[in-house]
Amino acid sequence: MQSFRDTIRARTHRRIPLTVFELIDSINPVIRGWGNYFRKAHVRKLFNRLQRWIVRRVWSHRFKRWRNKGWKMLHESVLYSKYRLVNLLSLIPDLNLKRAAPRG
Numbered sequence: 267m268q269s270f271r272d273t274i275r276a277r278t279h280r281r282i283p284l285t286v287f288e289l290i291d292s293i294n295p296v297i298r299g300w301g302n303y304f305r306k307a308h309v310r311k312l313f314n315r316l317q318r319w320i321v322r323r324v325w326s327h328r329f330k331r332w333r334n335k336g337w338k339m340l341h342e343s344v345l346y347s348k349y350r351l352v353n354l355l356s357l358i359p360d361l362n363l364k365r366a367a368p369r370g
Contacts, residue, residue: 270300278323294352301357313354
C-alpha cells in the first residue's frame with residue numbers, strides 16, 4: 267500500500283504542470299492495475315479510504331493550496347463522470363450477483 271501511495275504522490279506532485287485531464291490519464295493505469303490486483307480480498311474499507319485520498323490529491327494538485335476549496339469546483343461526481351477518474355469501489359466484484367444466480 268505504501269508503494270501505491272508513493273506512486274500516486276509522485277504523479278500528483280503539485281509542481282508538475284499538468285491539466286486535470288493529463289493528471290488523471292497518468293494515474294488511472296496505476297489505480298486500475300492496483301485495484302484489479304487486490305479486488306478479490308476484503309478491501310472495501312481500504313478502497314474507500316484510498317479513493318477519498320486520491321480525490322484530495324487531485325484537488326491539491328489542481329488548486330495548490332492547503333485546505334483548498336477544490337471540492338466546490340471539482341466535485342467528485344465531475345471527476346468520475348467528466349474526467350473519467352477510475353473508481354476503486356467499482357472494481358470490486360459484487361458477491362450478491364453470484365448468490366442470486368438461478369440454480370439449474
